[in-house]
Structures are given as structure tokens and as C-alpha cells.
Amino acid sequence: MTLSPPVRFLERVAKRFSCAQTDGRGRAGARLASGDTSAHFDGMLKTISRVCVVTLAAVVSAPAAFLAPPLAAQTFDVVEATIADAHTAMVAGDLTCHALVQGYLDRIAAYDQVGPRLNTVQNLNPRALELADSLDQALQSGAPTGPLHCVPVLLKDQVETSDMPTTYGSALFKDFVSSRDATIVTRMKDAGAIILAKTNMGEFASRYVGSAYGIIRNPYDPDRNPSGSSGGTSAGIAASFGMVGIGEDTGGSVRGPAAVANLVGLRPTLQLVSTFGMMPANPTHDTMGPITRTVTDAALLLDAIAGYDPNDPITAEAAEEVPSTYTTALDVGSLRGARIGVVRQPMDRSADPSSEDYLMVKAVMDRAIDELRGAGAEVLDPLVISDLDIVGGIGNNFETERATNAYLAELTNPPVSSFRDILLSGVVVPWRSRGMWGAAGKTTDDPGYLVVMQKRERIRVAVYQAMAEHELDAIVYATFDHQPTLIAPDVESNATPNDGYGRGDNRQLSPALGFPALTVPAGFTTDDLPVGLEFLGRPFTEAILLGFAYAYEQATDHRRAPATTPRLGGR
Numbered sequence: 001m002t003l004s005p006p007v008r009f010l011e012r013v014a015k016r017f018s019c020a021q022t023d024g025r026g027r028a029g030a031r032l033a034s035g036d037t038s039a040h041f042d043g044m045l046k047t048i049s050r051v052c053v054v055t056l057a058a059v060v061s062a063p064a065a066f067l068a069p070p071l072a073a074q075t076f077d078v079v080e081a082t083i084a085d086a087h088t089a090m091v092a093g094d095l096t097c098h099a100l101v102q103g104y105l106d107r108i109a110a111y112d113q114v115g116p117r118l119n120t121v122q123n124l125n126p127r128a129l130e131l132a133d134s135l136d137q138a139l140q141s142g143a144p145t146g147p148l149h150c151v152p153v154l155l156k157d158q159v160e161t162s163d164m165p166t167t168y169g170s171a172l173f174k175d176f177v178s179s180r181d182a183t184i185v186t187r188m189k190d191a192g193a194i195i196l197a198k199t200n201m202g203e204f205a206s207r208y209v210g211s212a213y214g215i216i217r218n219p220y221d222p223d224r225n226p227s228g229s230s231g232g233t234s235a236g237i238a239a240s241f242g243m244v245g246i247g248e249d250t251g252g253s254v255r256g257p258a259a260v261a262n263l264v265g266l267r268p269t270l271q272l273v274s275t276f277g278m279m280p281a282n283p284t285h286d287t288m289g290p291i292t293r294t295v296t297d298a299a300l301l302l303d304a305i306a307g308y309d310p311n312d313p314i315t316a317e318a319a320e321e322v323p324s325t326y327t328t329a330l331d332v333g334s335l336r337g338a339r340i341g342v343v344r345q346p347m348d349r350s351a352d353p354s355s356e357d358y359l360m361v362k363a364v365m366d367r368a369i370d371e372l373r374g375a376g377a378e379v380l381d382p383l384v385i386s387d388l389d390i391v392g393g394i395g396n397n398f399e400t401e402r403a404t405n406a407y408l409a410e411l412t413n414p415p416v417s418s419f420r421d422i423l424l425s426g427v428v429v430p431w432r433s434r435g436m437w438g439a440a441g442k443t444t445d446d447p448g449y450l451v452v453m454q455k456r457e458r459i460r461v462a463v464y465q466a467m468a469e470h471e472l473d474a475i476v477y478a479t480f481d482h483q484p485t486l487i488a489p490d491v492e493s494n495a496t497p498n499d500g501y502g503r504g505d506n507r508q509l510s511p512a513l514g515f516p517a518l519t520v521p522a523g524f525t526t527d528d529l530p531v532g533l534e535f536l537g538r539p540f541t542e543a544i545l546l547g548f549a550y551a552y553e554q555a556t557d558h559r560r561a562p563a564t565t566p567r568l569g570g571r
Contacts, residue, residue, distance in 0.1 A: 075094065076089050076094060076095040076099065076100065076103070077103075077567065078100065078103035078104055078107065078240055078243075079107075079240045079561060079567050080240060080293060080559075080561055081240070081243065082243075082293070082294050082296065082297055083148070083151055083243060083244070083296070083297050083300055084296065086100055086150065086151070086243065087149065090139060090149075090150070096132070096136050097132040097133070097135040097136045097139070097149075097150035097194075098129060098132040098133055098136055100132070100150060100152065100243075101128050101129055101132040101150075101152055101194065101196065102129065102132075104152050104196060104240070104241055104242055104243070105124070105128070105129075105196075106568060107239065107240055107241055107565065107568060108120075108121055108124070108197070108236075108241045110565075110568055111239060111241075111564070111565045112236075112241065115564070115565070116217065116219065116222045116564040116565065117217065117222070118216070118217050118219055118222065118235050118236070118239060118564075118565070119200060119213060119214060119215060119216050119217060119232075120154070120199055120200055120216060120231075120232040120233075120235045120236035120239070120241060121154075121197045121198070121199060121200065121232065121236065121241065122157045122165075122167055122169075122197070122198045122199060122200045122201075122212060122213055122232065123157070123164045123165050123167075123197065123198045124196070124197050125163065125164055125194065125195055125196055125197060126163075126164075127163065128152070128194055128196055131194050132150060132194060135149060135150045135192065135194070136150075144192065145191070145192030146190065146191040146192035146304075147191055147192070147300060147303065147304070148188060148191035148192045148193040148300065148301070148304055149191075149192035150192060150193075150194060151191075151192065151193045151194070151243050151244060152193075152194050152196035152242045152243050152244075153188055153193050153194065153195050153196060153242060153243070153244055153245065153246060154196060154197055154199050154232075154233050154236045154237060154241060154242035154244075154245040154246070155185070155195050155197070155198055155199065155233070155245070155246050156198075156199055156201050156229075156230050156232065156233050156245075156246055156247050156248050156288075157169060157198040157199055157200065157201050157232070158201055158205055158229075158248050158278055158279050159182045159184065159185060159198075159246065159248070159277060159278050159288070160178035160180055160181060160182045160185070160277040160278070161178065161181055161182070161185055161195060161198065162177070162178055162179060162180055162181050163177075163195075164177070164195070164198050165177050165198070166178050166198065167198070167210075167212045168201070168203070168204055168205070168279050169200060169201040169202060169203040169204065169205075169210030169211075169212050169213070169229070170203050170204060170210060170211050170212050170422075170427060170428060171210075171211040171212045171427050172211070172415055172416065172422065172425050172427045172428070173212070173414070173415055174212050175415075176411075176414060176415055178277075178411065178412070179411075179412040180277060181277060182274075182276060182277025182278055183274040183276040183277055183309045183311055183312065184246065184273065184274060184277075184278075184288060184304075184305040185277065187304050187305050188246075188301075188304050188305065190304075191303075191304040193304070196242050197236070197241070197242065199230075199232030199233045199236055199245070200212070200213045200216050200231070200232035201216075201228070201229045201230060201231070201232055201233075201248075202216075202228035202229030202231065202253075202432070203428055203429055203432045204279070204281075204422070204428065204432060204436065205229045205248060205250060205253065205279070205281045206228060206229050206281075206432055206435060207225075207228040207229060207431060207432065207501060208225050208226050208227065208228040208229065208231040209429050209431065209432070209491055209492055210429065210432075211427050211428060211429050214492065215487060215491065215492065216228075216231040216232050216235055217235065217487070218231075218235065218260060218261065218484055219235050219238045219239045219261060219562035219564050219565055220238070220260070220261065220262065220528070220529055220530060220562050220564070221484075221529065222564060223486055223487060224260075224483075224484045224485065224486055224487065224529075225260075225484050225485060225486075225487050225499065225501060226257055226260060226261065226484070227252075227253075227256035227257040227259070227260045227261075227480075227484060227502075228253060228256065228257065228501075229248070229253045229257075230245075230247030230248060230249070230253045230254055230256075230257045230291065231257045233245035233246065233247045233257065233291050234247065234257030234258050234260075234261040234263055234265070234291050235257070235261060237261070237263055237291055237292065237293060238261035238262060238263055238293075238561070238562055239561075239562060239564070239565040240561065240565065243297070244290060244291070244292045244297050244298075244300075244301050245290070245291040245292065246288055246289070246290065246291065246301075246305075247265065247288065247289060247290075247291045248278060248286065248287070248288045249267040249286075249287055249288070249289060249510075249511070250281040250282055250285045250286050250511060251285065251507060251508055251511050252267075252479075252505065252507025252508065252510075252511070254266065254267050254288075254289045254290075254291060255267055255479050255507050255510075255517060255518075255519040255532065255534060256479060256480065256502075256505070256507050257291065258291050258479075258519050258532065259479035259480060259519045259530065259531070259532025259534070260480070260483075260484045260529070260530055260532070261530065261562075262521045262524075262530035262558070262559060262560060262562075263291055263292065263293060263519075263521065263559075264290070264291070264292050264293065264294060264295050264297075264298045264518065264519070264520050264521070264549065264553075265289065265290070265291045265292075265298075265518070265519045265532075266289040266290050266298050266302065266516070266517075266518045266542065266545075266546075267287060267289050267510050267511070267516060267517045267518070268287055268288075268289050268302070268306065268516050268542055269287075269318070269321075269514065269515065269516045269539045269540050269541075269542065270284070270285075270287055270314070270514040271314045271315055271316075271317040271318050271514075271539075272287070272306050272307075272315070272318045272321070272322070272516075272540065272542065273287055273288050273289065273302075273305050273306055273315070274305075274307075274309035274311065274312040274315050275287065275288060275312055276309055276311035276312045277311075279404070279407055280399075280400075280403040280404065280407055281399075281400060281403075282396050282397070282399040282400060282403070283399055283403050284396075284399060284514075285396065285511040288305070289302070290302055290305075293559060294553065294559070295330065295520065295546055295549045295550040295553050296327065296330060296550065298518075298546065298549075299325070299326035299327045299329070299330060299546050299550075300326075300327060302326050302542065302546075303325050303326055303327070306318065306322050306326075306542075307319075307322045318540070321540040323543055326542060326543050326546055328543075329543035329544065329546050329547040329550070330546065330547060330550040331547055331550070331551065332550070332551050332554045332555070333376070333551065334544075334547035334548050334550060334551040335372060335375040335376050335377040335548055335551040335552065335555075336375070336376030336377075336551075337376060337377075337378065338376070338377045338378065338473045338474070338548060339377070339378045339380070339470065339471055339472050339473050340372055340377045340378070340379050340380070340472065340473065340474055340475070340476055340548075341379075341380045341381075341383030341466065341467070341470055341472045341474075341475045341476070342369055342379060342380065342381035342382055342383055342475075342476055342477070343382070343383055343385065343388070343475055343476070343477040343506075344381070344382040344383075344477075345382075345384070345385070345388050345389070346481050346504065346506070347388060347389075347391045347392050347477075347505070347506045347508060347509060348392050348481065348502070348503065348504050348505045348506065349389075349392050349393070350503055350504075351481045351482065351503065351504045352482075353481075355482070357482050357483040357525070358481055358482055358504065360483065360525040360526055360527070361478055361480065361481055361482060361483060361504070361525060361531050362478075362481075363525070363526075364478075364522055364523045364524070364525055364531040365478050365522065365531065365533070367522075367523060368476075368522040368523065368531075368533045368552075368556075369381055369476075371552065371555060371556050372476070372552065374555065375551050375552060375555045377548075380470055380472065383466060383470065383472070383475060384466075385462050385463060385466045386462045386465075386466075387458050387459050387462045388459070388462070388509075390455050390458065390459060391459055391508050391509050391512055392505070392508060393455075394452060394455045394456060394459075394508065394512050395452065396449075396452045397438055397439035397442055398439075398442045398443060398444050398446055398448060398449040398452065399444055399449075400419070400436075400439040400442070401419040401420075401439055401440060401441070401442060401443070402443055402444065404418075404419040404422075405418050405419055419436075419439075419440070420440065422436070423436055423437060423440060429492055429493075430493060430494060430495035431491070431494065431495050431496070431497060433495070434495040434496070455512075456512050456513070459509070459512055459513065460512070460513050460514075463475070463509075463513060463515070463536075464538075467538065473537070473544060473548075474535045474536060474537045474541075474544065474545060474548060475535070475536045475537075476533060476534060476535055476536070477506050477509075477534055477536075478504075478506060478522075478531060478532065478533065478534065479506060479507060479519045479531075479532035479533070479534045480502075480503075480504045480505060480506065480507075480531075480532070481503075481504030481506060482500075482503040482504030483525060483529050484529070485499050485500040485501060485503060486499065487499060506534065507534075509536065510536055513536075514539065515536055515537060515538060515539055516536070516537055516539070516540070516541060516542050516545055517534055517535065517536040517537075517545075518534065518535050518542075518545045518546065518549050519532035519533065519534045519535075520532065520533055520534075520535070520549040520552055520553055520558075521533075521553070521556075521558035521559050521560075522556075522558060523556070523558045524558075524560070533552070535548050535549055
């Protein structure tokens with residue numbers, strides 16, 4: 001039987017990507033048989049779009065008539081939607097970029113400052129719908145812009161954009177608009193993404209409170225903290241205010257917010273993602289990474305932002321370390337035969353293993369470890385690592401003032417010109433101001449900085465040794481051993497609020513090492529609060545970690561949308 005041109009084209013796409021058939025959420029199923037000639041063109045179009053996670057990028061050379069059939073009624077539901085879902089609907093003619101962006105704007109209007117008042121968004125992109133219209137025109141003409149075509153991104157407001165204010169969570173910068181885009185912003189735009197909004201963040205990258213906006217709230221319980229400092233991004237992605245998000249991670253600010261919001265959060269190897277155009281905290285710890293609802297979307301977003309940037313020389317180390325796409329690592333069988341070590345030692349000295357919420361988290365972790373075994377992993381439980389007790393006490397505020405001053409000197413007309421100007425402004429919320437004063441006057445020339453570096457090297461050697469001796473591919477642990485705590489009523493006004501913030505924090509290991517770490521939903525405690533399972537690997541093993549997380553995600557399906565932000569209009 002002779003195939004029609006549309007069917008032949010779609011068959012070539014399937015062969016090119018050797019796509020595993022999935023449903024709209026990316027769950028793997030049977031492999032598409034490229035010899036199937038019985039499928040109707042429309043059905044195959046939707047099938048190909050489902051099975052190829054790099055959807056619009058795969059069909060960039062198709063005739064325009066095949067890419068943009070007559071548009072049907074806009075019935076697309078943005079809640080929990082993935083990149084593949086949106087691209088499938090666009091290719092099939094069931095969704096416009098304009099409608100997709102409007103769907104998120106409607107949810108932000110309904111739930112961010114009303115309803116549960118999650119308070120995730122600092123500034124909306126005033127050109128978002130205009131940009132969406134231009135992307136619709138591009139698709140109609142047969143020229144989708146890239147693998148992130150019309151992907152609405154929630155961007156932590158620590159990252160510069162030339163078309164929106166960059167506030168760093170502070171009223172001091174509330175009206176500051178940079179003259180440049182950060183490297184990752186340029187890369188996401190080049191891949192076709194729309195920066196939908198800048199998200200609230202802990203002021204100057206700590207906690208979940210800022211003088212520019214107030215308090216970010218956890219969508220799974222608005223009385224509890226959303227972790228920090230990328231809490232606005234994570235709460236927004238959990239509530240489907242955007243499709244994917246970007247957070248910054250100095251001591252855990254990608255993974256903590258992701259873990260308590262039932263999300264995927266990746267802290268890359270320190271040298272993998274450029275930090276040009278991002279306000280630093282501690283440059284030898286600082287990096288940025290994806291916060292998403294699925295591992296597949298995290299891989300696609302990492303594809304866009306990873307790699308060498310001349311503006312950030314340390315990324316030269318990544319020049320030969322970036323695959324053509326991280327999605328090739330997404331295999332449901334990735335955990336079969338993998339050797340995984342389980343760290344049970346609390347890395348936070350304030351953790352209380354006898355407390356009720358610690359035991360609830362432990363019960364979730366116990367199930368998660370059994371699930372890893374069920375997915376085929378060889379598990380070493382427990383894995384004991386020497387010197388692990390020093391992780392929580394390493395600290396590092398010796399880099400902050402000098403790095404901040406150098407960064408401010410690069411900006412055009414910032415409202416202040418130095419770290420001390422920020423402190424003396426009297427604007428910063430008391431808790432954050434107190435912490436920043438602790439960094440004032442310190443430099444990397446101080447003897448204390450040598451102690452920090454020595455401790456980091458000790459723990460780095462210990463982790464390498466443990467992984468080598470036990471032939472481990474990765475280490476896992478709970479991102480937090482405790483649940484997120486209740487927000488203190490005086491958290492905006494008290495320099496020492498009694499809220500137990502960050503209790504049970506195991507996030508410091510990855511920044512101390514400079515190794516990549518990825519948290520993935522592990523399930524819920526008996527009182528319905530999310531728990532994150534964190535994978536840690538050697539430098540530049542993001543593909544391996546994504547593969548493990550994907551296999552675990554597909555086997556367990558622990559992702560659940562928060563009840564506080566339901567579908568609009570009964571959908």
C-alpha cells in the first residue's frame with residue numbers, strides 16, 4: 001500500500017526519534033510501530049505528538065498545512081499540562097499559544113492574590129499575549145521557534161530581564177529594570193519560551209518573605225512555608241500558574257521549594273548552567289535549575305539552559321559535558337541494576353528523629369526505598385558516610401559582600417551601588433537584614449574561608465570514597481527529614497521568628513560538594529503534605545539522575561495537584 005505524504009512524513013518523525021509511545025503526561029507504553037499504515041492522518045499526528053517529547057522541534061520542516069490545521073474550539077486544560085501536552089494540542093490545531101498563556105493568566109488572577117492568596121508572582125510580562133500571538137503566526141507559517149515553542153516560564157526574580165523589573169524580592173529594587181537579559185533568559189527565549197512572570201523570592205535569596213511583596217504560601221497548606229528562596233516559582237508551578245519554572249540554588253533553593261510542593265527540582269553541577277545576569281549570594285555555591293511538574297519537562301528545560309557561556313568562564317568545564325538532549329536518558333528501565341546508597345543520617349543538627357512529623361516523613365521514605373527496589377535498583381540501606389555530620393555546619397558568608405558589589409557594578413543605574421547600601425537602606429525585612437549583616441566586612445581573604453574550603457574538601461572526598469567503595473551510581477535521601485513548618489505570625493517583622501524554618505534540611509550536601517542533585521515527588525505523609533526523594537550523583541551526571549528520577553516517577557506517579565487551586569469553570 002502506498003502511503004500518503006502526511007503519513008510518510010510522520011513515519012519519518014517516529015523513526016528519527018525512536019519514540020516510546022506515551023500518554024499526555026509522558027508515561028511510557030508500547031513503542032510505535034513505524035510500519036503501521038492503517039492509522040488515519042489525524043490520529044497519527046496526535047500519536048506522533050504524544051510519543052515525541054521533543055514535539056514541535058521534530059516537525060519544524062513539515063509543510064505548514066500539516067502543522068496548523070483549522071483551529072478547533074479551545075478546550076485545552078492548563079492544569080498539570082506538560083510541554084508535550086501543549087505541543088500535541090498545537091500541532092493538532094486544538095490550541096493556540098494565546099489561549100495557553102491566557103489560561104495561566106486566568107489562574108494567576110483567580111488564586112494568587114485572591115482565593116488561597118499564594119502570592120507567587122512579582123511581575124507579569126505585559127507583552128505575554130503579544131508574544132503568544134507572534135508565536136501563533138510562526139506556527140501557522142510552518143516555522144515553530146524551537147523545542148520550547150510557547151512554553152510559559154515562571155522565572156525567579158533573582159534573574160535579570162530587560163522587559164520586566166528585577167527586584168530580588170526587595171522593595172529597594174521594586175522599579176529596577178535591567179538593560180540586559182541573563183544568559184539563561186536569552187537561551188530560553190531563543191528556544192521559543194515566553195517568560196510569563198517573575199516570581200516572588202526570599203529577599204536577596206533567603207527564606208520566603210520579602211519587603212517587595214510579603215509572604216509566599218505553600219499551595220498544599222497556605223499556613224505553612226513554601227521553603228525558600230525559590231518559593232514563588234515552586235508554588236506557582238505546583239498551582240499551574242505556568243508550565244515550567246526556574247529557581248536558583250545556593251544552599252537548596254531549587255530542591256527545597258520543589259520538594260514541599262510535590263515537584264521535580266534539579267540543582268545542576270556548579271559549572272553546567274551560566275549564572276551571568278543573576279545576583280550572586282555565594283558564587284562557589286550558586287547555580288540555577290528547573291522546577292517542573294515532570295522529569296521530562298525538567299530535561300527539556302535543562303536542554304535549553306545548559307552549556308558554556310563566555311560571560312561565565314567556569315561553564316567552560318561543561319563544554320564537552322552536555323548531551324544533544326537530556327531526554328535520551330529518560331528510560332523507564334533506568335533503575336534496573338542501578339546501585340543506590342541510602343543516607344539515613346540527618347544532616348541537620350536540629351533534626352529530631354523521635355518527633356511525630358519526622359516519623360511521618362520517614363514512613364514515606366521507607367516506602368520510596370521499597371519502590372526503588374521494585375523498579376529494579378540494588379539498594380544499600382543504610383549508607384554510612386564519614387564526616388557527614390559537618391555538612392550542616394559548613395556555612396559560607398565570606399563571598400557575599402565582594403560578589404554583590406562586583407555584580408552591582410555591572411548594572412546600569414541600580415538603586416544602590418554596594419552591599420552596605422542595601423543594609424543601610426533600612427528596607428530589608430528584619431530576618432534577612434540580620435543574616436546579611438553577618439556577612440558584612442567578610443572576604444575570601446579571611447582565615448575562616450580556608451576552614452570552609454577545608455570542610456568542603458573533606459566531605460567531597462568522603463562522598464567520592466563511599467561511592468567508589470560501594471560502586472554506587474547515586475545516593476538518595478529525603479530532601480527534608482521534617483515537614484514544612486507553620487508560618488510565624490511575626491515572620492515579616494521579627495529578626496528571629498520562632499517558626500522552625502528549614503528543620504530537617506538535607507539540601508546542603510550538594511552545594512558543599514558542587515555535585516548535581518535532583519528531588520522528585522516521593523508521596524505524601526498521612527496528613528497530605530508532600531515529601532521529596534533526592535538523588536545525588538557525581539559531577540555532570542545530570543542525565544543519569546534524570547533517568548533514575550524518570551524511572552521512579554513512571555513507576556510511582558506521586559505527583560498530585562494541590563486542592564487549594566482547582567480547575568477554573570468546573571473543568
